[in-house]
Amino acid sequence: MNNALTPESPGPSTASLSHTVLGDRVILVAIVVSAVTAVVLGAKFVESTVAWVAAGLLLALAVLAFVSMQGTLGSRMVLAFVQTSMVALxxxxxxxxxxFHFGVFVTLAILLVYLDWRPIVFAAALFAVHHVLFDRLQAAG
Known part of the structure; x- marks a missing residue:
């Protein structure tokens, strides 16, 4: 008989940990694709140095978070920050x-893989602050 109390059945913490680790992997793949996209965009729009440096730093941060905090709230938040920053880049x-603004909605949708509202709200707040801040900076000249 296999019920929730038997030792061989995974407990909620094991199931959730494996789910968040899978989520981290999915987001890391999205970040790698975003980094490659940034480099291609940099070459197309004559901003290669900015693209290589920014994408490289963001990718390094993502890999560091993935390796050191995999499956934790910290990794979810850092990876959400990095993917949000990639879209801004x-x-x-x-x-x-x-x-390229549609990347905002794609990112918010991909973050649903975590089944956790916190990275989604965090990314949405980052996008909102970025939007207002850059709008005001561009309006100021």
Missing amino acids: HIQLAQGMTE
């Missing part, structure tokens, strides 16, 4: 092209 490199 894409928008900057593409000189504000509307098409």
